[in-house]
Amino acid sequence: MTDCLFCKMISGEIKADVVLDDDKVLAFRDINPQAPVHILVIPKEHIATINDLDEAHSDMVGQLYLVAKQIAAQEGIHEAGYRTVMNCNADAGQSVYHIHLHLLGGRLMAWPPG
Ligand code: 5GP
Ligand code: ZN
Numbered sequence: 001m002t003d004c005l006f007c008k009m010i011s012g013e014i015k016a017d018v019v020l021d022d023d024k025v026l027a028f029r030d031i032n033p034q035a036p037v038h039i040l041v042i043p044k045e046h047i048a049t050i051n052d053l054d055e056a057h058s059d060m061v062g063q064l065y066l067v068a069k070q071i072a073a074q075e076g077i078h079e080a081g082y083r084t085v086m087n088c089n090a091d092a093g094q095s096v097y098h099i100h101l102h103l104l105g106g107r108l109m110a111w112p113p114g
Contacts, residue, residue, distance in 0.1 A: 006042050006098035025067050036106025037075045041067050048097040050088040064101045077105035
């Protein structure tokens with residue numbers, strides 16, 4: 001998708017503070033962090049929302065979580081704890097329509113989320 005912000009990060013057209021880059025997944029620091037650690041884990045395939053996922057994406061979705069787990073350990077937040085969030089559509093506050101798993105940690109989280 002040429003007009004997608006996160007696809008432009010994957011292609012290198014827009015710079016990102018990259019934490020992990022493999023054949024299927026890119027992870028980079030959020031530009032407006034909501035916690036001391038706030039990293040976005042995205043698939044390299046353009047998928048707009050959770051609603052656009054199907055069976056063929058099962059492995060890729062699992063990979064997003066395995067990468068989040070690995071980065072949490074790298075960032076040293078795995079034992080204290082962290083939160084993963086994927087917002088879907090307007091009511092959840094999704095603002096970039098290329099699915100992304102938020103990895104948030106380094107502070108105590110409140111529940112329920114706002
Ligand atoms: P959403 O609201 O869609 O769940 O999350 C989108 C996230 O992308 C937000 O946390 C926002 O701060 C982040 N974001 C938006 N534009 C950029 C950007 O240009 N660079 C980076 N690194 N993050 C961005
Ligand atoms: Zn995209």
